[in-house]
Amino acid sequence: MALWFVLALMTMTAVFAVLWPLSRTRSATSGSDVAVYRDQLEEVERDRVAGLIAAPEAEAARVEVARRLIAAADTPEAKLNPSLRRRRMTAVAAIGIFPLAALALYLALGSPLQPGSPVSARATIPLQQQSIESMIAQVEAHLEKNPEDGRGWEVLAPAYLRTGRYDDAVKAVRNAIRILGSTPSREADLGEALTAAANGIVTAEAKAALERGATDAGQEKAQYFLGLAAEQDGKSSEAISIWRRQLERAGPDAPWRPLLVQSLSRLDPKAVPPGPTLDDIAAAQSLSAEQRNEMIAGMVGRLAARLKDDATDFDGWLRLIRAYMVLGDRDKARATIVNARSAFPGDSEKRQRIDNLARSLGLDG
């Protein structure tokens, strides 16, 4: 509302600037070239008296200027031609057309309803409503000024990881370690960031950091990645033993439990009990939808790995196809149908049942 009031005031000022001269009866002052030549004549005289020019030159100049003065004075003054009608027409245009045209153009170009957003106003937006990017930007701006604030770097590192800026995450953890000193937890973070930055490969550098982190027995993250390192080095048995020990330590609702189960089943499906245990189901009920999906994915992974070793489990195949559909992975479900059919080459009855299932899930054709 305040904006419209200000705009109206501005429009009135502009209209007034046009109306005011129209309302004046006395016409504006008008200079003329005659005055200029008169001044020039006086100037010649002054220069002559001051001795700046000699008498004959002054005389010649006076003759010239006088000639111009006479010519200018002889030019007939044009007759002024004021008109009340034209004045009114101009006034009407200024009051009627001008504000409407200005408003129309402004409405076409401007965004009157959008509030401003200066920096001072943005600082008061509650933290929860800010996007992760804007929070990162805030911390970055703070660190630009105080690059030796280790806490800042430590806060920034996981945010970078979450937004996929892995190289920046590595730098942030390194800075935190440099400023605040090394702790097992920070070393584990460094190992994780380095691994992420190397597309999931645990590099030698990452492994060194992880080993420093694993000096604290409570550092499950470091342990897990060391297991991954062992797997990538081809030492499956070592990986399995690391992860199995971790699984034993983990409580039923430890958030990394599904990850461990999934990783273990990738290496040795027999290392984990098939199917969900009672504990698992109890855990699943207390989990969020996302965590539940993760758990299901873990179990599905185990099942798929077992079927690869033992393709004769017909019910297992059917369960796997349904599970992929639940997870929303139609491509994998289709691939599993093909695999299941090829697992029973001679059994037309079983293949028929697989086809029926596929039809009922909308996967045929």
Added chain:
Amino acid sequence: MIAEIGHYALVLALGLAVIQAVVPVIGARLNDPTLMAVAEPVAIAQFGFVALSFAALTASYVSSDFSVANVVINSHSTMPLIYKFTSVWGNHEGSMLLWVLILTLFGALVALFSANLPAMLRADALGIQALIALAFHLFILVTSNPFARLQEPPFEGRDLNPVLQDFGLAVHPPFLYLGYVGFSVTFSFAVAALIEGRIDAAWARWVRPWALAAWMALTLGIAMGSYWAYYELGWGGWWFWDPVENASLMPWLAGTALLHSAVVMEKRNALKVWTILLAILAFSLSLIGTFLVRSGVLTSVHAFATDPTRGVFILGILVFFIGGALSLYAWRAPALKQGGLFAPISREGALVFNNLFLTTVCATIFVGTLYPLALEAITAEKISVGAPFFNATVGVLAIPLLFAVPFGPLLAWKRGDLLGAAQRLIAAFGISLVVIVAAFAFFGAKGVLAPAAIGLAVFIMIGALTDIAERTQVINQPSNAFRRAAGLPRGAWGTAVAHLGVGIALLGIVCESNFGSEHIASVKPSQTVALAGYDLTFEGAVPRQGPNYRELVAKFTIRRDGQIVGVMEPTKRSFAARAASTTEAALMARGVSQLYLSLGEPGTDGSIVVRAYYKPLVLLIWLGAIVMFAGGALSLSDRRLRVGAPKPSRSSILQSAK
């Protein structure tokens, strides 16, 4: 809300420009005093609204209002406050707003200080001024709106181009625009005179102060731009014959010619048609400069954005105003009465000589700048017309022009005595000959040109002083000299001072380009480089944190004959927001000479590449420009009317003696 107020103010300014371009001009045709009188209040109001608009944009920048797209693209919330102000015009949209701010400022000034003008001339001139403003208001609102808003303001801006984060941005563009746009006033007066078909000495009397003010601003603006390029770009050069630089030099040359021919017109009522043409050309060249820089035809640090619609729009403005004015000129100029005869050897003749050469230099630069662009546009063939072409052509043309500078003021009006003037310059000749010989002896026979050019510079300087000495008769009657000096018109002082400035700048240019030395080396800490008698010891490089950048500072201790004379700290800055870096050269003045250090790439072993220059008398280049500015200011402050008292022919002397 503030941004929207600014936006609406600009729309209102456009509306007022329409009224100002139509109503007073109709009034002038019908001789209606009331309609003509509309021009002044509307011109002032128009300026007021553009100023409000500019203030609103500035407020958006200072408060970092990132709902304004222009602010997002060109600023950052952590920038130092001064750059928040200057980044208002450190971009295309904002700089165009500055352009119209100055354009309407001149309109308002004409409205305020023109009570002594004939009403019709004033109404027409203000109408033309409004027509130019109208075109540029429309250009800004349609193609380059600085008040465009973003629905979802980002959290942080993209920062100002690091090269522009410098004090130079605070002064160079405003002065340059004051110069460019100042010539719009002379343009408007010229077109108004052509419309009325009447032009006389009084016209020149009214127009000359505007031309002088514009010329002064342009002189300083170009000098500042040159100094900025000198210390910011890190190559130690101060003039590159870059098309953008040429674009500013062309209106300056035309403006210089205009100043001189306006003198002839005011004092002697001659050269009228030519002066009108120069007034049109000076502003036309300013418009061409704007087109070259703003259209994206050229890519340089000045081309903030390249957008074909903008180029086409400005081209339209260009064709309309230049084409329109020149057509009007071709149609009406033959009807203008010529007047004021003079002999070839006379003050008038000398000024014609000056105009001839200035316009030829201007035309040469025009061809050298635009020919490659035109060729590329037509045949897609790229050629480069660079410094060698300009140095050869402009240098050759400048020599006679510069040599003639001291003669002009010594010649009498109407008919002069060349031999007499030469005799009075004998002392100047003598001193410059001595200087040439001394220069040869000192620098050895490196070449003939440099000592001769130094001689020429000295000749101009002594020549300018000779004029004052002659007029005050300081040699013949020293007792009265002081009184005479005080009585001299300030315009005469202005001429002498401005010409002195030309000599000073020339001396700096010649010495810097002929006797400078440079040294490029990769230095390790505590290593010493010798340059022009100075020992530069690299002490090491340390990182440092700035407000919105990080910089590597290299410290050099400067010794001369074992004595420490100072410390120089060239730096390299890196700006995170734009992922860009700049080099900040370190300068150390030694008298009017300078040591210049600029950093290259740092090596892995703590070494760093450094470019070190010794620039003898380099500061004189810009000092000369400041002296020229002072000369202009002296002349501008002279409110007396000028009459060029003609030297009467022999017969008339006899007549008056009778």
